[in-house]
Amino acid sequence: MSRQLLLMALAPLLGLFILAIGNGSLATLTTLRLDSAGYSPQVIGWVSSAYFIGLALGALFNDRLLLAIGHIRAYGSFASLVAVAVLLQGLFADPTAWFVLRLIGGWATVGVFLVIESWLLAAGEARVRGRLLALYMIAMYAAGVVGQLMLGVAQSLGDTAPFMIIGMLAALSVLPMAMIPRVTPLLEKAEPLSPLRLITLTPTGVMGSFGSGLAVAAVYTLLPLYLQGLGYSIDRVGQLMAVVVLGAMLLQYPVGRWSDRHDRQMVLILMGAVCVLISVGILWLPLGGWGLAGLLFLLGGGVFSLYPVAVGHAADRAPAGALVRMSQGLLLINAIGSTLSPSVISPVMAVVGNEGLFWCMGVLGVALVGFFAWRRSVRPAPVPVAPFSPATPLSAVGAELAVTDEWVQGALEHEHVEDLSQAVPDVEVAEPLMGPPRPDEAHIAYYEGDQKHVGTKGAT
Known part of the structure; x- marks a missing residue:
């Protein structure tokens, strides 16, 4: 990777890291504040769903604004909206107002993600895009860890202090983007495939993306509620949530490398089985602090790695020229799953208790394992064709150069026969x-x- 390309990618990655520190802790903060105010899990689920509804809407429409005004101004617009929405949350502690503000925040946040991802994809060549996107994911998860650890410290400064700090971070994230050169990479417009077309083309990829949206949204929005129900303080809840994000950051690359070397459908089946086992372990095993932290670490690595493996499987099945449209469509499917997750799981938690979160996670894991296994039986992984190895004798010069042991032995035997006939x-x-x-x-x-x-x- 050239020094110029690294410097060009440093500013957007730094801006993303600053903004994601606050964004990573905002979902946890919203859930805990509503719960401490005495609102039911259904209300908490609907407010949490508003953020993911905004993500889905932004995935459909934000590219138009980006194409109209460019990367830097689009980033400044989206980050400013994030800051305003967060600061207003600190002023109006009302579920209806928070629903609207989280909707706006989700719409603006996915715009930030769109700017950064398109910037990195357009700036780098194909041979370095993987490394650029790896840096992008590391920045996201590292910021999430810092944000969860910051939550307890910010809470000790006052009720409105966390919202003020998150808003300031969103505003400060504009500075790196504003200080870079004015020349920005070009962005080509690509229309997403329809969900029906995606389902026909790659059912496994669609189901994996949808299931990932359900699971990740549940972890972000409802897992803090479960941990608080166990009697943990806000500071301890933030630490355990940081463990989840740390597992996602450290295990994603090994899981991705594993899926590159094996059948991705089998990897998805095993990841669904791991989700089931972790859910059963949390529900049935008498866990202490370290045991629960270990299972949450593995849960983060499995749940957060589900989406990239599903996208990789879909890319393996994608026709030529459809990768960009397919990735946009799968992002929309993932956002739909994230939108439905809190509103579907929170009523179960209201009926059976906070343990309903992991009952739902276990059922989701069983459903994914069954679906992936069925798809693998219907359409197994293609058998790799033996790679073509260039043979030197295919050319005239090569035929003269490729002297094998068999040829030498045959020549010696022929010379021996001629000598006998002359003797x-x-x-x-x-x-x-x-x-x-x-x-x-x-x-x-x-x-x-x-x-x-x-x-x-x-x-x-």
Whole structure:
């Protein structure tokens, strides 16, 4: 990766890191504040869903604004809206107002993601895009860890202090983008595939993206509620949420590398099975602080890695020229799953208690395992064709250069036969005939002294 490209990517990655510190803790803060105010899990679920509704709407429409005004101004607009929405949350502690503000915040946040992702994809060549996107994901998850750890410290400064700090971080994230050179990479417009077309093309990719949206949204919005129900303080809840995000950051690359070397459908099946086992372990095992932290670490690595593996599987099945449209469509499917998750799982938690979160996670894991296994039986992974190895004898020069041991042995044996025929006179050696022999002639090869003759000898 060139120094110029690294410097060009540094500013958007730094801006994303600053904004994501606050954004990573805002979902947890919203859930905990509504719960401490005495609102039901259904209300908490609907307010949490507003953010993901904004994500889905932004995934459909934000590209138009980006194409109209460019990367830097679009980033400034979206980050400013995030800051305003967060600061207003600190002023109006009302579920209806928070629903609207979280909707606006989700719409603006996905705009920030769109600016950063399109910037990195357009700025780098194909051979370095993987590394750029790896830096992008590391910045996201590292900021999430810092944000969760910051939550307890910010809470100790006052009720409105966390919202003020998150808003200030969103505003400060504009500075790196404003200080970079004015030349920005070009962005090509690409229309997403329709959800029906995506389902027909890659059912496994669609279901994996949808299931990932359900699981990740549940972790972000409802897991803090479960942890608080166990009696943990806000500071401890933030630490355990940081463990979840840390697992996502550290395990995503090994899981992705594993999926590159094996059948992705089988990897998805095993990840769904791990989700089931972790849910059963949290529900049934008597866990202490370290045991729960270990399972949450594995849960973060499995749940947050589900989406990239599903997208990788979809890319393996994608026709030529459809990768960009497919990725946009899967992002929309993922946002729809995230939107439905809190409103579907929170009523279950209201009926059976906070443990309903992991009952739902276990059922989701079983459903994913069953669906992925069925798809693998219907359409198994293609058998890799033996790779073509260029053979040197395919060219005239190569035929002269490629001297094998068999060729050498054959030449030695042929030379040995000729030496014997020359050493023993009058030894008949068959020669090919151009036509049938005449009745009165015997066509033979014979030697007289050192001279070889072909003709008749002793004709009758």
